[in-house]
Amino acid sequence: MARLFMKGTEAVAEAAVRAGCRFFAGYPITPQNEVPEYLSRRMPEVGGVFIQGESEVASISMVYGAASAGTRSMTSSSSPGIALKSEGISYCASALIPMVYSNFARGGPGVGSIQPAQQDYFQATKASGNGGFQMMVFAPSSVQEAVDLTYEAFDLADRDRNPVCILADGVIATMMESVEFPPMKSNVEIDAIKESKREWALVGHDFEKEKRAWIEPGHWQTKDMQKANEDAAAMYLEWEKDIRVEEYGLEDAEIVLTSYGISARVVKSAVSILRAEGIKAGYIRPITVNPFPYGAYDHINYDKCKAVLNVEMSIPAQFGVDVKVGVKDRCPIEHCLCSGGNIISRNAVLDAAKKIMKG
Amino acid sequence: METNLCIAGFGGQGVMTMGKFLADATCNATEKKVTFFPSYGAEQRGGTANCYVVISDEEIGAPLGDVMDDLVVMNAPSLAKFLPILKSGGTLFINSSIVSDDISRSDVKLVKAPVTEIALEMGNAKVLNVIMLGVYVGYTEVLEPEVVWETIKHKLSSKPKLLPLNKEAFEKGLVLGHSQK
Amino acid sequence: MQKIYTRTKTIQQDKVSGFCPGCMHSTIIKLIGEVLEELDVVDRTACVLGIGCCGLQMDYMAYDNSTAPHGRACATATGVKRSNPESLVFTYQGDGDLASIGLAETMSAANRGENISVIFVNNGIYGMTGGQMAPTTLIGMKASTAPKGRIADEHGYPMHMCEILNQLTAPVYLERTSCNNPANTMKTKNAIKKAFRNQLDGKGFSMVEIVTSCPTNWGLDALASLEYIEEKMLPEFPLGVIRDR
Numbered sequence: 001m002a003r004l005f006m007k008g009t010e011a012v013a014e015a016a017v018r019a020g021c022r023f024f025a026g027y028p029i030t031p032q033n034e035v036p037e038y039l040s041r042r043m044p045e046v047g048g049v050f051i052q053g054e055s056e057v058a059s060i061s062m063v064y065g066a067a068s069a070g071t072r073s074m075t076s077s078s079s080p081g082i083a084l085k086s087e088g089i090s091y092c093a094s095a096l097i098p099m100v101y102s103n104f105a106r107g108g109p110g111v112g113s114i115q116p117a118q119q120d121y122f123q124a125t126k127a128s129g130n131g132g133f134q135m136m137v138f139a140p141s142s143v144q145e146a147v148d149l150t151y152e153a154f155d156l157a158d159r160d161r162n163p164v165c166i167l168a169d170g171v172i173a174t175m176m177e178s179v180e181f182p183p184m185k186s187n188v189e190i191d192a193i194k195e196s197k198r199e200w201a202l203v204g205h206d207f208e209k210e211k212r213a214w215i216e217p218g219h220w221q222t223k224d225m226q227k228a229n230e231d232a233a234a235m236y237l238e239w240e241k242d243i244r245v246e247e248y249g250l251e252d253a254e255i256v257l258t259s260y261g262i263s264a265r266v267v268k269s270a271v272s273i274l275r276a277e278g279i280k281a282g283y284i285r286p287i288t289v290n291p292f293p294y295g296a297y298d299h300i301n302y303d304k305c306k307a308v309l310n311v312e313m314s315i316p317a318q319f320g321v322d323v324k325v326g327v328k329d330r331c332p333i334e335h336c337l338c339s340g341g342n343i344i345s346r347n348a349v350l351d352a353a354k355k356i357m358k359g
Numbered sequence: 360m361e362t363n364l365c366i367a368g369f370g371g372q373g374v375m376t377m378g379k380f381l382a383d384a385t386c387n388a389t390e391k392k393v394t395f396f397p398s399y400g401a402e403q404r405g406g407t408a409n410c411y412v413v414i415s416d417e418e419i420g421a422p423l424g425d426v427m428d429d430l431v432v433m434n435a436p437s438l439a440k441f442l443p444i445l446k447s448g449g450t451l452f453i454n455s456s457i458v459s460d461d462i463s464r465s466d467v468k469l470v471k472a473p474v475t476e477i478a479l480e481m482g483n484a485k486v487l488n489v490i491m492l493g494v495y496v497g498y499t500e501v502l503e504p505e506v507v508w509e510t511i512k513h514k515l516s517s518k519p520k521l522l523p524l525n526k527e528a529f530e531k532g533l534v535l536g537h538s539q540k
Numbered sequence: 541m542q543k544i545y546t547r548t549k550t551i552q553q554d555k556v557s558g559f560c561p562g563c564m565h566s567t568i569i570k571l572i573g574e575v576l577e578e579l580d581v582v583d584r585t586a587c588v589l590g591i592g593c594c595g596l597q598m599d600y601m602a603y604d605n606s607t608a609p610h611g612r613a614c615a616t617a618t619g620v621k622r623s624n625p626e627s628l629v630f631t632y633q634g635d636g637d638l639a640s641i642g643l644a645e646t647m648s649a650a651n652r653g654e655n656i657s658v659i660f661v662n663n664g665i666y667g668m669t670g671g672q673m674a675p676t677t678l679i680g681m682k683a684s685t686a687p688k689g690r691i692a693d694e695h696g697y698p699m700h701m702c703e704i705l706n707q708l709t710a711p712v713y714l715e716r717t718s719c720n721n722p723a724n725t726m727k728t729k730n731a732i733k734k735a736f737r738n739q740l741d742g743k744g745f746s747m748v749e750i751v752t753s754c755p756t757n758w759g760l761d762a763l764a765s766l767e768y769i770e771e772k773m774l775p776e777f778p779l780g781v782i783r784d785r
Contacts, residue, residue: 003384005393023623031399049622061612061645065588065619068606069627073619087609095606103667114399164521175422176379176395180635202620204584204627207602208549214588215600215606270418347425 003178008168009034009076011179012102013042015150016074018195020185021047021100023066023073025059027081030114031170032104035076047187060088060101067092067099068215070194072154072200076102078112078170079120082128089163094228096200098157102166104173107341115341116170118261121318125290134236137165137290139261143177145287151182156242158193160235161200163216165354167289169313169344171262185271185349215231219247223355236291245293245348246285249275250300253282258297258323259311260286264345267311270349279357280304289319297326307332307356311349316337360416362501363424367409367441368433368454369495373488376468377431377436380492382503384510394422407436415503417477429499431491435460470498470539477531486528493532498540504533522540545778548573550582554577555600555641559593562762564719568661569597571729572773576603579736581628589618590642593667597632611642614649617656628739630657636666637673637698646701650745655733656746660701663754663771670680672756675699678776684757702749702782713738713746714782720769726780734784743785751777 006014014058015276024043026036036052043050049066053059059075066100067073077085081101092099105302125139136156140146146168152265183230194201205212219225250256255274257265264271264285264326274281284296300308310329311318315337327333336352339346362380375397382395397410411427413419426446431465432438433454445451447466456475465505472494478487489511497505515521547553550573559565576582584604589595591610598605608616612632621629631638638646638660649656665683666672673683674689676698680689690698702714713735717728728750735746751773753765760768 005383005395014393023619025619035493050624051618052712055610057612058645058648061609062619062622064612065606065609065616065621066623067619069586069620069623071623073623088612091609093580102566170399170420171396173397174397176382177422178393201622202586202604202627204586204603206583212602213604213606216598217607217609220599265419268418272417331558341422343421345425346421350712 003180004054004332004348005176005178006143007034007174007176008146009104009173010038010173011143011147012076012150012166013038014148014169014181014300016154017042017048017074017102017139019151019154019181020190021074022046022190023063023071023100024075024095025047025051025053025062025066026076027053027056027059029078031106031116031173032076032102035102046186048094049060053293056084057087060085063099064088064092064095064097067097068202069097070155070188070197070203072158072193074100074102077307078104078106080161081115082120082123086129090131090133091217093232094120094131097162097215098161098163100153100157100164100166100176102168103152105167105169107219107339111207113341114170116173116313116343117341118169118313118319118337119339121289121312121314123166125292125322129167133163134137134290135163135243136239136288137167139167139287139289139331140172141261141264142174143172143287144179146172147179147190148182149287158197162235163341169262173289210327216236220334226326239291239335242288243291243293244287245296246287247282247296247299249282250284252304253278253301254280254304254306255301255309255351256284256305256354257309257311257353258284260289260319263311263313266344267345267349270346273350276355279353281353289322292322292326294326297323297328300330302330303329307334309353309356310335311344313338313344324332361419362414363414363427363431364407364435365441365444366412366426366431367407367437370407371407372407372433373485374431374433375410377488377492378412378508380511380514381495381502382412383456383514384507387510388502388506392419394419396422407434407440409437409441425503425529429495431495432458433487433491434458435440440494451497452491452498454491470494470536472532472535474532477530478497481528482525483524489525489528490532491527494536497533497536518540548577550576550602551564552600552602557600558596560756562753562755562765564750565591565593565661567719567725568659568728568750568752569601571725571732572659575729575733575736576628579733581736581740584626585628585632586620586624587761587771588613588620588629588631590631592634592637594632594634594637594661608784611637611640612645613637613642614645614658618649618652618654621654625655628717628734628736630659633661633666634664635660635664635674639701647705647708650705650711650747651708653700653712653744655739655744656743656744657739659732659735660747660749661702661752662777663752664698665754665779666755667757671754676777678772679757683773689777698776701775702747705747706782711747712743712785713781715763715784716749716751716777716779716782718751718769718774718779720753724784740778749777751779753760
């Protein structure tokens with residue numbers, strides 16, 4: 001199909017619809033209001049349900065309910081709203097309920113600023129709620145990638161019976177860019193997906209013939225709870241195969257820039273300028289920030305690399321902490337950061353890189 | 360080749376719409392990469408509004424660049440705010456009806472267009488953005504005018520009554536822009 | 541020999557209830573099960589449990605169920621019901637869950653006229669966490685977080701959820717019952733049946749508030765707690781149909 005020119009929020013919403021999402025509940029918060037607005041129009045067209053919940057906590061609980069009943073379901077919010085949703089996200093993870101949510105992150109902490117930021121990295125990748133669960137976290141750096149990852153997120157959520165997070169930001173949310181959409185799942189496909197969850201979903205069971213559905217976000221017996229934690233931990237290890245990362249120029253790079261999401265596209269353009277100016281620069285861009293591609297940092301040629309430059313829209317660095325784990329002290333790590341709603345400047349990245357090369 | 364454009368003015372002058380028309384037309388009619396990024400604040404009305412359009416043959420890095428190749432300024436506060444990010448040798452398009460301040464830089468090209476006056480003469484103050492879009496396209500030739508007009512026509516398809524007025528506005532702008540090349 | 545009574549099949553035969561002696565959850569769960577069987581909807585029922593003692597039934601109920609985050613049962617049930625409109629979806633919640641932490645979810649689901657049924661078990665206290673003050677705790681009633689008893693100037697007054705929801709336009713059925721004697725218990729069963737029928741008929745939001753006891757946290761034995769209901773609770777929470785449309 002022809003490429004369309006669309007806002008990130010609306011494109012993500014349309015991608016969800018095409019992936020077979022038929023339930024959305026959300027609550028207004030800038031900069032992602034076009035997700036619920038778009039879906040309030042779109043869901044009725046495809047026989048889906050849109051609800052503006054009375055709060056973020058209610059919205060995620062509605063999604064928990066709808067997904068427990070076997071429907072592909074989604075919610076969306078921005079940073080402070082995601083904090084409120086953490087209760088329900090944790091419940092979904094504990095009760096093995098697949099769902100997808102997007103965080104179009106803004107400045108923080110607290111009410112923060114409504115402009116774009118990457119200050120929810122730890123929240124998304126390490127602790128999206130109580131209990132030490134994990135999710136796959138995708139970090140798109142373009143509207144097209146946000147569409148593709150959202151579409152795929154529903155499959156992975158169903159595969160693992162676990163929430164999947166789309167970690168975007170206010171730029172991806174509000175910018176318009178050309179996109180091509182994946183195909184619309186047919187009603188037959190959507191029904192088949194729902195039917196595949198019949199055994200465990202709250203669709204009603206005849207207890208004299210089959211097991212009831214029992215959605216358990218916890219366990220009375222500590223041995224059962226530990227078993228659930230162990231099963232989850234085993235699943236997280238399986239995600240190694242799902243790691244996605246973009247690497248460029250690492251063989252000869254004297255400086256490696258690393259970044260994710262919106263910052264990474266700025267970094268990529270900075271690297272091509274550096275190369276054009278004769279500086280051997282490379283980059284590592286994790287697309288999955290959980291599981292994190294620590295192994296990509298083994299591909300750096302540490303005999304040549306003077307430093308790794310971490311670029312992110314968070315002060316203090318958060319992504320940089322994972323970078324440090326990947327680099328394992330094999331070379332120094334410098335940081336080029338901004339925060340609070342400011343968008344990373346290519347010139348600042350170039351200056352930081354050149355300073356390292358001179359030093 | 361990458362063009363970074365910033366369009367700035369009062370809220371209500373249609374600067375976002377102007378940017379979207381241009382970006383949308385680029386997406387529809389060319390193989391180029393294009394991004395549109397609105398600067399957004401908390402206010403629903405008033406204040407200044409500005410957006411960034413990047414048109415490129417290559418993958419676009421930042422949808423909000425550090426320096427602008429072109430700057431469209433629809434009101435005086437925006438001139439003061441954004442002139443510093445216009446690159447040396449860049450082009451400044453001003454709404455000369457209301458931006459009367461002296462331009463403090465001599466290293467930029469200046470295109471003057473009294474779009475507010477023209478719009479008022481045409482009987483509809485709202486079309487000033489379409490006139491300015493015409494000026495920009497006429498001067499830069501970044502896109503074929505027909506392509507841009509098709510996009511405007513498509514976007515206004517629910518209000519066919521407004522088409523003749525907008526066509527006239529766009530064409531007036533094209534002539535004005537072209538004449539200053 | 542004619543069999544005139546049997547235990548509802550909706551309770552797994554080999555399981556034991558975890559409820560305290562004198563607790564009325566067991567009674568209500570039995571009533572719900574009987575109603576589900578009588579309406580022949582057991583195989584299309586989904587129960588959304590609140591947090592607290594009401595969750596102790598999850599081990600032995602035989603039909604589909606889920607546990608909502610504390611207070612969010614009405615929101616979770618909304619999601620279940622909208623996904624599967626053919627299901628019978630009801631919440632089962634205590635007073636802390638429904639009227640304190642879940643007040644917004646309860647009010648909003650009622651205000652939307654969600655086609656769900658709410659079974660609200662009101663015993664005026666938090667049970668599982670150990671007798672803390674609830675929004676429905678009576679004036680003067682002692683609680684582990686109100687050692688001198690509930691004081692109006694400090695804690696406000698008991699909340700009357702049926703009457704509060706009666707301010708909304710959308711709900712179709714609101715009734716307060718009790719299980720403190722056989723007659724009231726039968727009325728409770730009929731009210732539950734009506735709430736479920738309303739949903740099956742697509743009428744909208746129904747709530748049955750059941751005034752019950754908590755012998756353990758009230759510090760009374762089973763019989764004394766029945767007297768307490770009659771003498772203290774029912775004057776504050778009068779029984780009857782508040783709305784029936």
